[in-house]
Amino acid sequence: MENIIEVVAGIDIGGTNTKFGLVDKKGNCYCEGSVPTNSDRNIENFVNELSKLIKENLTSQPDLQLKGIGIGVPNGNYYKGTIEHAANLKWKGIVPLAKLFKSHFEVPVALTNDANAAAIGEMVYGGARFMKDFIVITLGTGLGSGLVSNGKLIYGHDGFAGELGHTIVRHNGRQCGCGRRGCLETYASATGIRRTVFEILSESMENSPLRDISFNELTSDKIAEAATKGDVIAKEAFEYTGELLGQKLADSVAHTSPEAIFLFGGLAKAGDLILKPTQQSLEKHLLPIYRNKIKVLLSEMGEINAAILGAGALIWKEIEQN
Template sequence: MDLSHELALGIDIGGTNTKWGVVNHRGEIVQKGDLRTDAHETVEGFIDAIYDTLKPVLAGFGDEITIKGIGVGAPNGNYYKGTIEYAPNLHWKGVIPMTQLMTQKFGLPCSLTNDANAAAVGEMMYGAARGMKDFIMITLGTGVGSGIVANGQLILGHDGFAGELGHTCIRPGGRKHWGTGLHGSLEAYCSATGIVLTAQELLANSNDDSLLRQFSEEDLDSKKVYECAVNGDPIAAETYRFTGQVLGEALANFVMFSSPEAIILFGGVIKAGDLLMNPTRQHMEANLLPIFQNKVRLVFSELKEADAAILGASALVWEIKE
């Protein structure tokens, strides 16, 4: 079969932005773009917007190219049912029949999985996890997601929701999550939002001078916390040290659960580099049994942030169609 004329559409739905890419069989993204997710209060409005964006793009490839289908990575995406279910970081509440709605709009077959699972598949096919049969992908962005691969297979669970490590309780009785209402979850501390909350708490509990004080509560974001940390601000630096501690302690639990070859960190938060990585590695190793220590590689993703989930989502198309 000549595959050179076939393309797949990969869509990564995030809490803030949605990224899309047109992908060939070699994993090359031939065209890509993005649009705001949070600008659309209803899923129907969102699908209309993405259709209006992509219709001229897909038409531009001409009649010689076949778009085989659509793969979607989304928060709380159910691989088996094609639904997004009770995603705390999206405006659209309840159970959303995403694949059904996308197929109705585009006239193309559509498959869906959890956004972090899609990123894990992309990393396994094209990134730092190439050749690995056991690894965990942790996505650190608007939320904290995860994709777990064990014995060469993506762990989905009986209902398609396995691997929600971001909502595991790492600080019992701790910070209340703004979306789920749970206390002490990993996402409440190690997401971009969690980093800002930590910085705000440290500022409130200190009278020390800080570059962070120049920003209002509404204007402070994780990027500004990072920039202040790079410029030597002690409260900003402590924010990342504490975030790394919480993340490292959680990763130690995850290591002892599945004994992965590597844990791969992915997402906007990893732009902090060693500010995050050093305390994370330190506290992960400190909380492992000796049989697990110094065995698990802790690395940053090799793929562009925008690309991993797009590539993984697009791989769903080839899997279903062939």
């Protein structure tokens, strides 16, 4: 009799592509694949296609036994298993995603938003393995966050807790996609730092290679590259981004007093360029009782598998608790 390996399916639904993998409890990945998210098919067909691929992978590796399905998706409601009014997905209104997957598989299904999945991934497989109180900040196009307290993710009453990207860092500040002004993600995100570069370019006389790049062509990678080569504008943009992020994280510390704050995602790839000014600013802005206690760290989850592992970790946690 062969050895059975228990796995879960981790699914990460992004605006453009959906990635999936079969993951065991230790984080070993037995297959990976992806399908486009935004093609013409409706949600039922999308789930059908994805389910078929997962089943094919399970059939070709008969020692794998599926125990559950975990999904990270924008505006994922953990309590209801639904996607609710996700601006970046074409399926509008309230989508009963967990229910749709359950019609294909007789295993538990859980979903949450991508930043919460990243936080659970960090707790199960990453740098927060021995922590009960921490925050994960994802610095991508926007700023996402997952808060863990007493060893549990904070979902809140409605399942939508942890939107630190939409806390206000500057009263009447930059315009935000949410319709308000001064949200943290308008400063601290891959998009935010581009806006900051353009603000500094407008104010400063300093020469810079960034003056040859349009707003739409500019990326946080290009800003990081310029900063590494010593460009003054790019370096100042990282300083300012870390300054505002640290300032606002001091408020978050006053809420949940975490052991550590992890930075993850595109902008976090810049490493010390973003980490150092964030650490310094946080420390400077903390209420005295919190000083010299809170670590700001780079996520230990690799970029490639993190989303799949995070979604997988979500459902492993569920299985463990039941």
